[in-house]
Amino acid sequence: MTTVGIDAIEIRTGKLQLDLAETFAPAQDEDPGKYTKGLGLHVSSFPDVYEDIVTMAANAAHRLMERKGLTPDDIGRIDVATESAFDNSKPVSTYVAGCLEQVYDDDFHHANKGERKFACIAGTQSLDDAYNWIRAGRNRGRKALVIATDTALYARDDPGEATQGAGAVAMIVDENPDFVELSTDQGFGSADETDFLKPNQQFPSVDGKRSMKVYLARMREAMEDLERAGVDLHPDDFALIPFHTPFPGMVRKAAALGYRHVCRDTDVELTLAEEIGRQPRREEFKTQEQFFDAIEEYTDALTETERYEDWYADTIEPTLEIAREVGNWYTGSVHVARVAGLKHALEHDRDLTGAQLLVASYGSGAQAEIHAETVADGWKAEIEALNVDDQLDRRYDISFAEYERIHDVHNHDTDDYADVEELTTPSEEFVFDGWGRMGE
Numbered sequence: 001m002t003t004v005g006i007d008a009i010e011i012r013t014g015k016l017q018l019d020l021a022e023t024f025a026p027a028q029d030e031d032p033g034k035y036t037k038g039l040g041l042h043v044s045s046f047p048d049v050y051e052d053i054v055t056m057a058a059n060a061a062h063r064l065m066e067r068k069g070l071t072p073d074d075i076g077r078i079d080v081a082t083e084s085a086f087d088n089s090k091p092v093s094t095y096v097a098g099c100l101e102q103v104y105d106d107d108f109h110h111a112n113k114g115e116r117k118f119a120c121i122a123g124t125q126s127l128d129d130a131y132n133w134i135r136a137g138r139n140r141g142r143k144a145l146v147i148a149t150d151t152a153l154y155a156r157d158d159p160g161e162a163t164q165g166a167g168a169v170a171m172i173v174d175e176n177p178d179f180v181e182l183s184t185d186q187g188f189g190s191a192d193e194t195d196f197l198k199p200n201q202q203f204p205s206v207d208g209k210r211s212m213k214v215y216l217a218r219m220r221e222a223m224e225d226l227e228r229a230g231v232d233l234h235p236d237d238f239a240l241i242p243f244h245t246p247f248p249g250m251v252r253k254a255a256a257l258g259y260r261h262v263c264r265d266t267d268v269e270l271t272l273a274e275e276i277g278r279q280p281r282r283e284e285f286k287t288q289e290q291f292f293d294a295i296e297e298y299t300d301a302l303t304e305t306e307r308y309e310d311w312y313a314d315t316i317e318p319t320l321e322i323a324r325e326v327g328n329w330y331t332g333s334v335h336v337a338r339v340a341g342l343k344h345a346l347e348h349d350r351d352l353t354g355a356q357l358l359v360a361s362y363g364s365g366a367q368a369e370i371h372a373e374t375v376a377d378g379w380k381a382e383i384e385a386l387n388v389d390d391q392l393d394r395r396y397d398i399s400f401a402e403y404e405r406i407h408d409v410h411n412h413d414t415d416d417y418a419d420v421e422e423l424t425t426p427s428e429e430f431v432f433d434g435w436g437r438m439g440e
């Protein structure tokens with residue numbers, strides 16, 4: 001069977017950065033360790049005043065198309081995933097296509113365009129849509145352009161403020177991909193939840209603590225569903241496990257839950273039994289509460305074993321390296337995690353060609369999806385072509401006063417956009433210049 005997956009990927013970060021330890025913590029009167037150790041974040045990326053979800057998406061897509069030598073005629077579909085959309089009717093993909101048409105002689109009139117919404121999981125859902133479109137043979141030889149773009153901003157003094165971020169990830173989905181092949185197996189966990197909402201408002205209403213519980217519950221269900229699909233999960237089968245990363249501390253919890261879940265009834269559980277005992281079974285306890293306490297105790301002991309620490313260092317930690325420097329990108333977050341893991345592997349001479357990844361996506365509201373991927377032959381060249389480090393290094397480090405102003409500007413107030421001076425200089429890129437006017 002022909003393989004289908006991500007052929008190429010591009011990342012575009014917002015051009016500003018807020019240092020959480022140096023700048024944010026003192027202003028909040030908090031210990032920097034809460035952010036750097038507790039949440040696992042060092043820096044948040046922010047858009048300058050001339051950047052928004054469209055410009056970041058268009059700039060990522062443009063670099064990707066140039067790098068791969070593509071023109072609009074090669075692309076039959078543009079899907080944008082976002083939870084920061086400013087238009088309830090016209091999809092963000094039409095704005096992005098409009099930008100790209102300014103720099104190509106050709107247009108995207110032939111391309112199907114859409115916008116996906118289901119909080120942070122929408123980026124993966126768009127990937128799935130593109131995959132299904134190609135698998136169904138409806139692409140007529142064309143590729144899909146999938147973009148996940150967000151300005152993940154919270155209201156000032158909301159606990160989520162420390163986890164903000166902004167950036168876009170553009171991906172080409174195609175047959176015989178160079179980067180990763182997607183598997184046909186998926187597991188889902190989905191329930192009607194109200195942990196994180198944006199009902200026609202710029203900043204989300206979030207029940208942060210509850211959102212963490214919902215993340216873990218849906219992730220567990222997705223693992224169970226994948227197992228029901230006949231996929232035998234074993235922790236040692238996957239070279240990397242990129243999770244949706246609102247902040248690395250969340251992934252630390254999800255990884256522990258996942259490891260424990262998949263170790264159950266395997267050789268790993270037996271090996272560990274002498275050190276920390278067998279996993280508690282529900283039938284061994286009179287009440288659910290007692291069982292949960294025992295599970296928590298077991299998980300704490302598990303994460304302190306050398307076996308778990310080695311697994312975490314190899315499989316999870318590398319996927320968090322970019323997130324620590326950019327914060328939460330909502331729809332793009334899990335795709336940044338995949339890139340971070342593969343980038344780390346390349347930098348450490350780890351050849352992952354043919355290796356399996358387990359990709360764990362999540363969106364509040366709430367849904368988790370877990371699927372496997374195979375690293376394709378051309379992955380090294382794709383990672384080498386990225387300029388992520390350069391983009392991160394070139395960000396302008398904002399003071400707290402600048403942060404306060406920038407945050408207000410991105411409250412989608414067009415007058416403010418006109419009044420506030422940019423902090424960086426745009427260069428041969430799409431810029432936001434008021435509604436409907438964007439150009440290179």
Ligand code: CAA
Binds near residue numbers: 031159160245249
């Ligand atoms: N040194 C080291 N660690 C410290 C510390 C210090 N000085 N001070 C606190 N910590 C630790 C805490 O113990 C805690 O760790 P544990 O959870 O392991 O105990 C961690 O730092 C965070 O501290 P708090 O729990 O006190 O932080 P908070 O309550 O102010 O905010 C939050 C945490 C609720 C997650 C908040 O950041 C938030 O609301 N975030 C937005 C919602 C979110 O990201 N939810 C995640 C799941 S939903 C999702 O994934 C979708 C999405 O993208 C939004």
